[in-house]
Amino acid sequence: MRTLRALLGRLFLLGLGVVLPLLLLEGMVRVAGIAPPAELHPPLWEPHPYLGWFHVPNSGGIVSSEYGEFQVSVHINARGLRDREIGYAKPPGVTRVLVLGDSFAEALQVPLEATFVKQLEAELNKTDRPVEVINAGVGGWGTDQEAIFYAIEGFRYQPDLVLLLFFPHNDVLNNHAPLEVTRLHGAVQKPFFHLEGDSLILPTFPFTQSQSAKTTPAPLLSVGEWLNRHSALYRFAVPRLRENALMVRLFGSSGLLGVMAVFAAQDPPVPLAYGVYRLVDDPQWQEAWALTTAIIRRLATEVRAHDGRLAVVIIGAPEQIYPERWAATLQRYPQMTAQEYDLDFPNRRIAQILEEAKIPYLDLLPVFRAKASQSSNAPLHFRHDGHWTLAGHRLAAETLTPFVADLLEISRSGDTQGSSAEHSKENGSTSE
Secondary structure, three states: OHHHHHHHHHHHHHHHHHHHHHHHHHHHHHHHOOOOOOOOOOOOEEEEOOOEEEEOOOOEEEEEOOOOOOEEEEEOOOOOOOOOOOOOOOOOOOEEEEEEEOHHHHOOOOOHHHOHHHHHHHHHOOOOOOEEEEEEEOOOOOHHHHHHHHHHOHHHHOOOEEEEEEOHHHHHHHHOHHHHHHHOOOEEOOOOOEEEOOEEEOOOOOOOOEEOOOOOOOOOHHHHHHHHHHOHHHHHHHHHHHOOHHHHHHHHHHOOOOHHHHHHOOOOOOOHHHHHHEOOOOHHHHHHHHHHHHHHHHHHHHHHHOOOEEEEEEOOOHHHHOHHHHHHHHHHOHHHHHOOEOOOHHHHHHHHHHHHOOOOEEEOHHHHHHHHOOOOOOOOEOOOOOOEOHHHHHHHHHHHHHHHHHHHOOOOOOOOHHHHHHHHHHOOOEOO
């Protein structure tokens, strides 16, 4: 009996030694206010029968970073755009630019007026010709969804110029059903184009999402969800634990680190997205590039049919811009060191595709690399989130302004057509 009491006493003291420090840390995190909210964003997206998903019209709220990097008030307008209220009818004398893109255009990380879209609009309006720049970016979209949006909705805004943002890091993969569905462990979240020979075949509409992911049960997922709702310490610690590959391997599949870790635990040793930097002649990636080429060419044709012009803006990924980011990637996924990568390859390839199609483009990668190499400058990307900071949006807007002004054949105060054209050439763009 004494032995049992002694054992229970030791267990009690041991439990107390664990619980009390955790309660103390919980209190400290709450007092410091360094934990993100339980819900990082309001319900801004909903399923869509043609696009896979789209913004919920007239929705909004506070969007927060799980690392505390930003907290932004976001509003979605009546037509589902993260922009001010803009009607379809173009006012007389107004020139319109429609921006198609993914989360870099959606830009939930900064206030609307600080996005490159609105800064570009402000700069272009320093002329006697009024210009509206419309933001049609939606997080997670590929080039395929952006092309579908233009075909069913974007053309209604009567844009004179359509700016397509292209993010090589994941757009090529996103467009290709076999790669994208594999990346999502079997989930089919959107309609896909496909190729039959040289012919681009349209998706089947309406589309209904399906989930056939081969996931193992996560027995502690409900525990993780309860902790996320009630513990500030949990919300502060878990994002940082998910950065550790060993922690994800040990605890990810249990669900204790949240649903993101459940999927991360099932990812291959080398994430599919990095395949875009490999020079090997992989049939799936070759098909993905061919499909992406066909989608862009189709979009250019449709834009011309509506008396507009298509131009492409190529966005560099953080691992292309910051050498330390690529080094950290190789450290996180050591199996990658056995393969050869060329971080400039996808930019060269998309540039060649656009030149052959006579589509004007601007590659932002050289500009961002040059700016990032100057240590005195503010960071251009959030360290954890990976999207542009205020400084990144400002640099994008400054670089895009002369390029877009040339395409629209307008001159801003203090600029000449010649200087704008020279700026575009220096940044790797070409024109029709």
